[in-house]
Amino acid sequence: MGKQRVAVIGVGSVGSMTLWQLAKRGIEVVGFEQFGIAHDRSAVGGESRMFRTAYMEGADYVPLLKKSRELYKQLESETGQDLLNLNGGLMIGPEDSYKMKNVVKSVIDFDIGHEILDSTQATHRYPQHKFFDNEIIVLDKEAGAIRPELAVFSAAERAEALGATIHRHTEVDNIRELDDKVQVTANGQVYDFDQVIITAGPWTTKFYPQLKNHLTPRKIVMTWYPTHQLENYKPEKFPVFGRICEGISIFGVPTLEGSMVKIGSIDTFGDIEDPSLLHRDISLSELKGINGAVAKYFTELKPDPVRISVHMDGYTTDEHPVVGAVPNLNRTYIMGGYSGHGFKLAPVMGKIAADLLVDGKTDFSIDHFNPNRFSQSQILSN
Template identity: 65%
Template sequence: MTKPRIGVIGVGSMGSMVLWQLAKAGVEAVGFEQFGIGHDRSAAGGESRMFRTAYMEGADYVPLLKASRKLWEELGEETGLELLTLCGGLMIGPRDHPRIANVIRSVREFAIDHEILEAEETMRRYPQHRLGEGEIAVLDREAGFMRPELAVFAAAERAETLGAVIHRHTEVEAIEETAAGVRVSAGGRSHEFDRVIVTAGPWTARFFPALEENLVPRKIVMTWYLSSEPARFASESFPVFGRVGGPIDIFGVPALEGTMTKIGSVDTFGDVPDPGALHRDVELAELRHINGEVERCMNGLRPDPARISVHMDGYTTDEHAVVGAVPGSERLFVMGGYSGHGFKLAPVMGEIGKDLVLTGSTAHGIDHLAPGRYLS
C-alpha cells in the first residue's frame, strides 16, 4: 500500500512537532516555513515558556498536558537536549477566582502532585512574592519551563533525520483541493499532496478567510527585570508562576541566564492587522501595567524592564484553539488559534496532527477545540 504524502504548512510550535510525529510513523512528510526554523516572528520566541499541569484554562486540558509531558521527555531523549525543566509552579490568586477554582479542580480530579498554601505560608516559603488577604497559592510540582526556540529546532531537526523534508524560507501562496488531493503553491513551485495540515500560527486565517472574525493575530510583549540578588530568582528557589485577580494577570519564569527574571503580562498589546508587518516597537506607556504589577506583587525586582521582546499569536474568540478537519473536507486539517497558551501542548498536538491526517480521528480529547464552531 502506498504511503500518503502529507504537507505541513508552517514549521513552528505545532508544525515542527507534527513533522516529527509523521516522520516517526514513516510517512512522507514535507514542511514549508516562510522564515528559518526556531525564528522569533511568531509565538515560539522569548527564551522560555511555562509548563503547567494544574491548568487555569480548564481541567479538559490536563490529560493533554500529561501526554504532552511524556512526549517532551521523549523528544529530549531522542535529541539529547534539555527541553523541559520541572522546577514546580505556583498558581496564585483569590481563593474564589474562577481560574483558581479550575486549578484546584485539576489537581484533585487528576491526582496532580500539589500543595495548597495560604498567603502567609506562601510568602514564608517564597519571599519573592507578596500576597494579599484572601489570596492563596497552589503549588504544582509537575510544572516548570520549556526552551521554545530550541524545542522547535530540535523537533524539526529530528524530523529531517527521520526522513522529513523542510523547505525553509519558502512562503506558501495558495492551497487548493483537487480531485486527486491537495495542491500547494509555494516559492513559485507547485507541490501535490494527499492531505495537508495548516499549522501557520498567526497566519492561519490567511488560508481560511472564514476564520478571520474569530481568529485574530495579536501582539505579545515579554519583559525581563533585574535584581540586586539574582540568585533569589534562580529555578532552585523560584518556581514558575501564574497570578490572577489583580489589575492584570501576570506570569513569571526564573532567571535562566543568571541575571534577569522574566515577568510577563497575560494581556495582549492589540490586534495585528498584517502578521507580516508586526510592529516591534514598544512605548513606555504600554508597560505601565506590567511594571505596576511587578512593583505591587514582587519583592526584589526593579520594576523597570531591562529587556523587552515582541511576538504574536493567533487568538480565537473563546481563547481555545481550532484543531481538526476543515468541515466539508477529508483532505484539509487546521491547528491554530492557541491564544497564548499552546506551546506546552505542542508535542501532543504533533501526535494529534499525525493521527488526524493519517486516520481522520484521534484518541485524545479535543472535542472542545473542534473547528466547526467557527468554520461551517
C-alpha cells in the same frame, strides 16, 4: 499505492512537533516555513515558556498536558537536549475566581502532585513574591519551564533525521484541494500531496478566511527585570508562576540565562491587522501596567525592564484552539488559535495531527476544539 505524502504549512511550535510525529510514523512529510526554524516573529521566541498542569483554562486539558509532558521528555531523550525543566509552578489568585477553581479541580480530579498554601505560608516559602490575604497559592509539582527555541529547533531537526523534508524561507501562497490530491504553491512552485495540515499560527486565516471574525493575531510583549538577588530566582528557588491580579494578570519564569528575571503580562497588547506587519516597538506608556505589577507583587525586582521582546499568537474568541478537518474538505486539516497558551500543548498537538492524518481519528477528546464551532454557516467550499 505510493507512500502517503503530507505537507505541514508553518514549521513553528505545533508544525515542528507534527513533522516529528509524522516522520516517526514513516510518513513522507514535507514542512514549509516562511522564515528560519525557531525564528522570533510569531509565537516561538522569548527564551522560555511555562509548562503547567493545574490548568487555569480548564481541567479537561489535563490529559493533553500529561501526554505533552511525556512527549517533551521523549524528545529530550531522542535529541540529548534539555527542553523542559520541571521545577514546579505556583498558580496564584483569588480563591473564588473561576481560573483558580479550574486549577484546584485539575489537581484534585487528575491526581496532580500539589500543595495548597495560604498567603502566610507562601510568603515564608517564596519571599520573592508579595502575597495578599484573599489569594490562594497552588504549587503544581508537575509544572516547569520550557525552552521554546530549542524545542522547535530540536523537533524539526529530529524530524529531518527521521526522513522529513523542510523547505526553510519558503512562504506558501496557496493551498488547493482537488478530488485526488492537495496542491500547495510556494515560491512559484506547485507541490502535490495526499493531505495538508495548516499550522500557520497568527497567519491561519490567510488559508481559512472564514475564521477571520473568530481568530485574530494579537501582540504579546515579554519583559525581563534586573535584581541584585539573582540567586533567589534560580529554578531551585523560584517556580514558574501564573497570577490572576487586579488590572493585568502576570506570569514569570526563573532566570535561565542567569542575569535577569522574565516577568510578563498574560494580557495581550492589542490586535494585529496583518501579522506580516507586526510593529515591534513598545512605548513606555504601554509598559506601565506590567512595570506597576512588578513593583506591586515583587520584593526584589527593579520595575524597569532591561530586555523587551515583541511576539504574537492567534487568539480565538473563546480562547480555545481550532483543531480538526477544515469543514467541507477531506484532505485539509487545521491547528491554530492557541490563544497564548499553546506551547506546552505543542507535542501532544503534533501527536493528534499524526493520529488524524494517518488513522483518521484520535483517542484524545478534541470535539470542543472543532473548527466547525465558529463557522457552521460559513463553510469553506473551494
